[in-house]
Every structure is written in C-alpha cells, then in structure tokens.
Amino acid sequence: MSATDQPLRVAVLGDGPLTRPMLDALTDRTPGAHVVAVAAEGSTPNPSAITRAMGAEAVCIAAPVADRAGLIVTALEAGIPVCCPAPAAGDLSTLDSLILRAADAGVMVYAPNPLRHWLPLATMHERRRNIGTPLALFAAHRTTRAITGDLFTDLALPLIDVALWLVEAEVERVQVMAERLFSHGPGDGPDSADAALILLRFANGVVATLEVARSLPDNFPQAEEVNVEFLGRDAVLRANPTNQAITVTSASGTMREDWLPHPAVSIIETFVETIRTGATAPQSLLDARWVLPVLEKVRLAATTGEMVRVGGALRR
Amino acid sequence: MPHRFGIGVIGCGTIAQSAHLPAIARLRARARLVAVADVRGEAADHAARTWGAEEAYADYHALLARPDIEVVVIATPEFLHAEQVAAAAAAGKHILCEKPMAPSVEEADAMIAAARAAGIKFMVGHSRRFTPRYQAVRAAIDRGAIGQVRMARENERRPRAMYRGLSLATGAWAPDGERAWMADARYSLGAAMLNAIHEVDLLRWFVGDEVTSVYAESRIGDENAEVPDFISIQLRFANGALAGTEVVTNLPHDYPLYHQLEVYGTEGVIRAMDPEMRTYSETTTEGMREPLNFDALLHIDTAYEDELRGLLDAIEQETAVPLPPEEARQAVLLSVAAVWSSQRGQVAHIQPDFNMIETPEGGAA
Structure with missing residues (x-):
C-alpha cells in the first residue's frame, strides 16, 4: 500500500451532539480514514498537541458552537485541514476573522451544514x-x-x-x-x-x-x-x-x-474525499457569509x- | 314528537351542497328543508330538486317572507353576509351563518347588533369547532393533559381543485361572469378569510387567550386570481404564547395532507396530523391517493350536523348558542389583521381591549 493509500489520520475534537455520530462514521463507514485521537469530555483539546503526539492529518470539530472558532484557529495554526459543521461562528465578526485566518494559512476549512x-x-x-x-x-x-x-x-x-x-x-x-x-x-x-x-x-x-x-x-x-x-x-x-x-x-x-x-456519514465521506483529491470544499466558511x-x-x-x-x- | 323546524337555505354553492344541505337531511327528525335561494336560479333549482325543498327562489327576500321558515342557513360569500343577516333578523328568523362571519369587523359588529335587536338566535358556523378531531384536542387541553398551551401551529394545504369549487354540479359563483368570487379582489380578501379564518379561530380557541399582535406574509400563486392563495400568519397572545399557521389553496391536484395541527404545552404536546391519520388510500399505476382525508375531516363527519343541532337546541331550550357570534367576530379581527399586515409589511398590533387593530398613528383600523 502506498503512502497515499494509507487511511487519513483524523482527530475528533470536542464534546457535542456530533461527537458520537462523527466517531461512528469514521470508525464504521469511512475506510479511507482512521481515528487517531479523541479529545472530548473533560479534556481541553489542543489540536497542535494532538497533531504532534498522534500525527493527525485532519481535524473534525464536534464541539458546541461557542467553542468551535477557537478550535478552528488552533487547527489552522497547526496547518491541519478542518471539518467543522456549520455554524462555525455565531456572528459575522468572528466568521470574518476565521475566513481571513484560513486564507492566510492556506488551509482548507470544510464547514458543512449537517441538515x-x-x-x-x-x-x-x-x-x-x-x-x-x-x-x-x-x-x-x-x-x-x-x-x-x-x-x-x-x-x-x-x-x-x-x-x-x-x-x-x-x-x-x-x-x-x-x-x-x-x-x-x-x-x-x-x-x-x-x-x-x-x-x-x-x-x-x-x-x-x-x-x-x-x-x-x-x-x-x-x-x-x-x-x-x-x-x-x-x-x-x-x-x-x-x-x-x-x-x-x-x-x-x-x-x-x-x-x-446520520448526516455525519456523508460529511466525513465528503471531507476525506476533498482532502484526498485536493478539491475545493463544497461548503466553506465563505458560504456562511450569506447566511449570517x-x-x-x-x-x-x-x-x-x-x-x-x-x-x-x-x-x- | 320533537318540533321540526322549517329551514331555508340562502346560497346554493359549494358549501351548501357539500355540507349544509346534507346536514339538514341527516337532521330530518328535527329539521325540514322548506326552501332554497340563490341568485343563480339554476343553482337554486338544482339544490331544491336534489335535497327536496318545496321552493327555489332567485331572490332570498321571497324565502325570508315565508312564515313556515323559522331558521335560515346563510351559505353565501362573506361579502353578502351583513346585508342578509340583517334582513333575516328583521324577518324574525334564527340564523346559522357560514364562516367567515364578514369581511370586516364593522360588519361583524353590525350583524351582532342586528341579531340582538331582533331577539333571534344567531350563530356563525365555524365548523372546525364542531369537528371531532379538534374537539378532542380541546378536551385534552381542558383536562390539563399538556399543561398550559405555549405554542401552537395549524397548517392547511389544499389542492387547487378545491379552490375552484369541488367539481360540484354548480361551480363557484362568478358575480360578474369573469372569475370566481373567491379569486376576485372586489369580493374576497383571499386565503386569510377563505380558509385561514378557521386556523386563527382554532389557534385562539386552543391557546385560550386574546391576540396582541399579528404578522403575515401572503402571495398570489394562481395567475387567474387577484387575491392571495397563500398566507403565513404569526400570532402573539396576551399570555405570551405564540402560534403560527400557513394556509395555501393552490397545491397540485390530489395533494393529500390537508391539516397539520400541533399544540405544545408546558407539560406535553398534542398532534393531529393528516399524514398519521390515513383512513383510506388507493394505490394505482398513477400512484397513491387518499381521497377520504378531506371528506373525513370536513364533510362526512358530524361537524355541520352538530353545529345546526346546537342552534336548534338553543332555540328550543332558550339558551345561548354553543358558539357565540362574538367568538367569530374575533376570528374576523385576526384575519383582517393578517391582511392588513401582509399588505403593509408591518406587524398589526391589536388594541389593548382586543377590539380593533391599532394603527401606527394610534388610531383604530
């Protein structure tokens, strides 16, 4: 198996309603991905630390909305592609800040609406x-x-x-x-x-x-x-x-x-496929710009x- | 032997033929259809032949002149109600008037005053109040099954075939020979009155309080109509409860899911949804149809019979009618407020005494 055929090493961060569906999707339904770390209940997830320690290549954020922006920023600083279900931010100024940071970092942020x-x-x-x-x-x-x-x-x-x-x-x-x-x-x-x-x-x-x-x-x-x-x-x-x-x-x-x-299955499949192919994320932070x-x-x-x-x- | 009331029916269109005349026939032990009237002579003749009336009139005043008629059922469009109720009351007839009571609050008030002055029994036929499904909902609320009602929704969706007259022997009346009265801006306010008056009345009945503000958005979907065939209404009640209704009368033929009622209380929820109340379906190469849903709710059940029975009981026992006209008047206020709001894109605030709309200038409308 070549290096590119190896399952994508994914960390799931945050304890929210999507944590379990995302883990189930990664574990049972997405052969192209592999969960290397879960930072959820009772922990203070730090994407940089997790990436370094576990070699994660992508991050899925399942935290409550209030915690998402901070997790995205730290993932961007680590240079890791992020999947963060919408809403990534609850207000325009936070969203605009995330958009600029993602552009500066050149890192893909996939922000799908689970619905x-x-x-x-x-x-x-x-x-x-x-x-x-x-x-x-x-x-x-x-x-x-x-x-x-x-x-x-x-x-x-x-x-x-x-x-x-x-x-x-x-x-x-x-x-x-x-x-x-x-x-x-x-x-x-x-x-x-x-x-x-x-x-x-x-x-x-x-x-x-x-x-x-x-x-x-x-x-x-x-x-x-x-x-x-x-x-x-x-x-x-x-x-x-x-x-x-x-x-x-x-x-x-x-x-x-x-x-x-569960929508998490389709979300994870799309995320992994987007990383594998280098395509543009079908729903990015910019898409939230017309909803907020x-x-x-x-x-x-x-x-x-x-x-x-x-x-x-x-x-x- | 019970007294048999002589009944006259004014208006022989869709609602008379599909609901009121059959109800009178079922109540034959207590009611005798004496005469019918309709400005369309052929519609009156047809109804008389079909339902066994002695006489058919093109002028309803001739019907009102008959001493053997004690009760009149007014089943004409609402723009005619005020005049006809006043005339019937003046003739000493007891009255069951089809909803909507009137196209304006002023006319509704005049009707109540005319009935009071004449000393006759006057009831507006808000049939949903007599429909078993909704009576069961109200009974559950009354016995505290869901605590205090905090939010309610009743959506009503109708195929356009119904909007155009149920394919009865006589279709919807076109007063000027052009378009049906219910699609003509000179005679109708559209979905807010035609159907949504049912929903706002039900929501007010279920919440059990008066409305303080109304907002609505409407639109015209049928290219042949001048008035909205869609309206979505929000209601805020004095006790803080919220309610919504979305009414559309222009859906594709055979759309089966007419009514979707949800009532949320502090302690639970009540639902009465057509999709979950399938009583009959037909699956053919054309797909599945559920032709009984609409009929089961509105025309096969006992609502129209029960509302007439309630009026006859009130006359005989000299008691109040089961649905006071003041209730129907408040439903008119809410529908008028929805029209006012949708035409202006503004919230319609109801005056503190819940009597009229408060205009932005502080006046009443």
Whole structure:
C-alpha cells in the first residue's frame, strides 16, 4: 500500500451532539480514514498537541458552537485541514476573522451544514426544480427541552441556510416572534428564547415559514425532529429525515432505533474525499457569509418585534 | 314528537351542497328543508330538486317572507353576509351563518347588533369547532393533559381543485361572469378569510387567550386570481404564547395532507396530523391517493350536523348558542389583521381591549 493509500489520520475534537455520530462514521463507514485521537469530555483539546503526539492529518470539530472558532484557529495554526459543521461562528465578526485566518494559512476549512447531509433533504435539493413555480417553504427544527444552547445560532441558522439553498433567491425581509416558552432560568427576551416563528420573504416571492423550538417534551420518542416541505405549483416535496426509525417493543418497553444514515456519514465521506483529491470544499466558511447577515436581521426582528428589511445582495 | 323546524337555505354553492344541505337531511327528525335561494336560479333549482325543498327562489327576500321558515342557513360569500343577516333578523328568523362571519369587523359588529335587536338566535358556523378531531384536542387541553398551551401551529394545504369549487354540479359563483368570487379582489380578501379564518379561530380557541399582535406574509400563486392563495400568519397572545399557521389553496391536484395541527404545552404536546391519520388510500399505476382525508375531516363527519343541532337546541331550550357570534367576530379581527399586515409589511398590533387593530398613528383600523 502506498503512502497515499494509507487511511487519513483524523482527530475528533470536542464534546457535542456530533461527537458520537462523527466517531461512528469514521470508525464504521469511512475506510479511507482512521481515528487517531479523541479529545472530548473533560479534556481541553489542543489540536497542535494532538497533531504532534498522534500525527493527525485532519481535524473534525464536534464541539458546541461557542467553542468551535477557537478550535478552528488552533487547527489552522497547526496547518491541519478542518471539518467543522456549520455554524462555525455565531456572528459575522468572528466568521470574518476565521475566513481571513484560513486564507492566510492556506488551509482548507470544510464547514458543512449537517441538515444538507440528511438524505431526504439532499434528495429534495436535487429535485427542487421539479416543483415548477415555487410557492412557499415550510421548515421546522424542534428539539427536546433539555437541550440547551442559543436557539438562533444552533437551530435557526442551519434552517435559514437550508431555505437559501432550496429557494435560491435573496431574502428581502424577515419577521420573527420569539419567546422563552418551555424552559425556566435567568434571563428574558429573545436572547433566552427557546421558540421562534420566523417568516422570510424572498425576492422571487417565495415565503418561508420557519419554526425553531425546544418544544418537544423530554420524554418525546426522539430528541429532535426536522420537517421540510417545499410547495410548488406543480409538486410538493416533503422531507422528514428524523422520523425514519424502527420501533422495538420488548419487556423493557418500546425502543426507537434510527436506521437512516446520520448526516455525519456523508460529511466525513465528503471531507476525506476533498482532502484526498485536493478539491475545493463544497461548503466553506465563505458560504456562511450569506447566511449570517440574515440571521442577524432575524435577531433584530426578534428583539424589536417588527419586520426588518434585509436589502441588498448578501452573497459574496 | 320533537318540533321540526322549517329551514331555508340562502346560497346554493359549494358549501351548501357539500355540507349544509346534507346536514339538514341527516337532521330530518328535527329539521325540514322548506326552501332554497340563490341568485343563480339554476343553482337554486338544482339544490331544491336534489335535497327536496318545496321552493327555489332567485331572490332570498321571497324565502325570508315565508312564515313556515323559522331558521335560515346563510351559505353565501362573506361579502353578502351583513346585508342578509340583517334582513333575516328583521324577518324574525334564527340564523346559522357560514364562516367567515364578514369581511370586516364593522360588519361583524353590525350583524351582532342586528341579531340582538331582533331577539333571534344567531350563530356563525365555524365548523372546525364542531369537528371531532379538534374537539378532542380541546378536551385534552381542558383536562390539563399538556399543561398550559405555549405554542401552537395549524397548517392547511389544499389542492387547487378545491379552490375552484369541488367539481360540484354548480361551480363557484362568478358575480360578474369573469372569475370566481373567491379569486376576485372586489369580493374576497383571499386565503386569510377563505380558509385561514378557521386556523386563527382554532389557534385562539386552543391557546385560550386574546391576540396582541399579528404578522403575515401572503402571495398570489394562481395567475387567474387577484387575491392571495397563500398566507403565513404569526400570532402573539396576551399570555405570551405564540402560534403560527400557513394556509395555501393552490397545491397540485390530489395533494393529500390537508391539516397539520400541533399544540405544545408546558407539560406535553398534542398532534393531529393528516399524514398519521390515513383512513383510506388507493394505490394505482398513477400512484397513491387518499381521497377520504378531506371528506373525513370536513364533510362526512358530524361537524355541520352538530353545529345546526346546537342552534336548534338553543332555540328550543332558550339558551345561548354553543358558539357565540362574538367568538367569530374575533376570528374576523385576526384575519383582517393578517391582511392588513401582509399588505403593509408591518406587524398589526391589536388594541389593548382586543377590539380593533391599532394603527401606527394610534388610531383604530
């Protein structure tokens, strides 16, 4: 076996919802990659140290959003290609800083939106032109109440990205109603919201109705659910990527077992292939540059309670 | 032997033929169809022949003049309701008026005043309030199954075939012979009134509070229509709850998933989703169809029968009608606010007494 045929040595950094799916994908589904290090719970991951000690050639970041930018910077300083699921940053200034650092370092940063890697949503995207004149998009991402984190960064931003990806037009205006409805704790107002109804009006007339909420009871059969419907004059496309499961009822109760490949599988496969071929990352930090401005308007609309115009071309 | 009420039906279009006339027939032990009226004489004749009315009129005033009619069912487009309710009330008839109550809050208030002045029973047929599916939802909320309602969504998606009149013997009425009234800006406000009034009424019923602000985006998808056939509405309630509804009436033929209701409470969630309520399907070389979904929800079930029975009970027992017209009036306010918002791209704030829209200048609209 030649050196280039050797499995890619990958380190997985951070303890978040994607840690286990990424490890499973690297271990079971990606023969071209090999996990050499995991820095997760209770550790302070340092990509430089890990790379030196373990000889990692690539880094997958699975940390919570707040920790991602710092991990990307240290990976860039070590000169290691990075896979960091979107959002890599929750605000424009941090994102712009990362973009500049990645360009200076000449290191590839792959920043995929996991939602785009659910097979039903990828299929919807492939077949989006089949619906004729698009009328409207409905998309919901709900999680159980115990899951914490910033609602807008964690849930709204990836869903806005999906909306832009499917509708293929600029957002003209947004309106948001957001509240803390299901959780208790300090803080009030949009910053602590756990539910938001978001309306996006696109330049081509499409209206996207987005719902993001930590509204599912904690004993709900699944920790999260995603529903997307793309309504067109000639067809309606409907994707329910998170309800693909079998149920097993036994003496110990009813268990739910997902069977659809987790997006991490497609993400890791794409990452490894991109490194192997030297291709451009299909979703880079730059791609987030057209989502974050919309998110910032969404936050503004949530704060003011009034409609906010987005205006101007947002894409790079 | 129970009293059999003499019934007159004004308007013989889609909703009369598919819902009200069959309901009267099923209630034959208590109701007798005496006469029907429709400005389209052939529609009135057809309904009279089909459902066994003694007389068909092109002028509804002739129907109202009959002393053997005690109750009128008004199944005309909403732009005619205020005038017809006032005339029926003045004639001393009890009234079941199809939703939407009226295209404006002012007309709704005038209808309530006319009914009060005449001392007759007046009810607006928000049929979803009598639909078993939604009654089960409300009952679960009432018994505290999910705690306090914090968020709710009801999406309604209809194929365009329904929008154009359900392929009945008489299609949708075109007052000027051009386009159906429901697609004509002179006669209709579009999806906000035609369908979304159901959803805003349900959401308000389930949340159990008044709305403080409304935002909506709408669009026209059908090239033959002048009014929106799509609207997405956000509602904020006085108790902090949020609700949303997305209504579209222009989807491809045979789209089967009409209703998607979700109610989230502090202690749980209730769902009533068409995809999970398949009662009947046909799989052919053309694909799978579920023709019973729409019918099962709206026209085979007992909603229209129960709302008429509720009115007859109230007349007989001299009690309040099961759905006060003031409730329907608030639904009109929310639909009008959604139209106001979507036309201006502004949030419609409701006045503190929940009576009217508060304009940016501080006035009422």
